[in-house]
Amino acid sequence: MKKIFIIVVLLAAAGGAGYVLTKKQPDVSQQTNSNSNPPPAIPSPEGMDDSMESVNPPVTPVNPAPTPPAAPSLPPAGGPVQDDMGDVDVAPPKVFNITGRNFSFSQSELKVKKGDRVIINFESTDGFHDWSISEFSVHTDRVGAGQKSSVEFVADKTGTFEYYCSVSSHRAAGMVGKLIVE
Ligand SMILES: [Cu+2]
Numbered sequence: 001m002k003k004i005f006i007i008v009v010l011l012a013a014a015g016g017a018g019y020v021l022t023k024k025q026p027d028v029s030q031q032t033n034s035n036s037n038p039p040p041a042i043p044s045p046e047g048m049d050d051s052m053e054s055v056n057p058p059v060t061p062v063n064p065a066p067t068p069p070a071a072p073s074l075p076p077a078g079g080p081v082q083d084d085m086g087d088v089d090v091a092p093p094k095v096f097n098i099t100g101r102n103f104s105f106s107q108s109e110l111k112v113k114k115g116d117r118v119i120i121n122f123e124s125t126d127g128f129h130d131w132s133i134s135e136f137s138v139h140t141d142r143v144g145a146g147q148k149s150s151v152e153f154v155a156d157k158t159g160t161f162e163y164y165c166s167v168s169s170h171r172a173a174g175m176v177g178k179l180i181v182e
Contacts, residue, residue, distance in 0.1 A: 093117035093152070100165060101126035103173040110163075111180045112155045123148040129170065133163040133179060142167055155181045 094116045099106040101124070112118055122131040122140045124147055131151065132139035140149035158181045165175040 093119045095119045097121045099123045099125045100129040103170050103175040105177045108177040114158050116155050119152045121150045129165045132166040135161045
């Protein structure tokens with residue numbers, strides 16, 4: 001009984017070992033392949049000397065770096081130039097489109113700021129009228145129904161001023177409005 005048991009154990013062991021060996025072989029070959037890679041890496045340390053030498057030259061480029069800080073100072077210099085342009089010439093005028101008829105204006109109150117350039121685009125829709133304001137010595141042409149006339153002036157003083165139609169007794173008839181300069 002013992003002999004048979006031992007034989008069975010040996011056969012099983014041999015079969016198991018053979019199975020393990022066949023399974024391991026491919027693994028071993030793969031490991032050897034991966035192990036063969038490191039050797040080529042050995043020459044790289046020799047290349048290290050070359051790379052080390054090349055590292056030294058880059059030290060000089062580091063000095064030019066301080067120049068960029070000088071660049072940021074330039075944009076502030078450009079800023080004031082834009083401000084000068086914006087303040088003087090670019091301020092848009094205040095434009096009002098007003099119509100007149102017997103006997104009123106389409107708007108009875110206009111508001112602007114002192115120093116504003118004011119443009120009045122006046123059109124008569126009914127009758128013969130104009131748009132006048134004595135304090136600024138300006139008025140549009142007198143125009144009939146369907147006709148237009150414009151006038152431009154600078155509101156160079158503050159206050160509330162009456163604009164009116166200067167034709168006949170239209171002002172007394174109520175063809176008036178208020179220009180408020182703040
Ligand atoms: Cu009128």
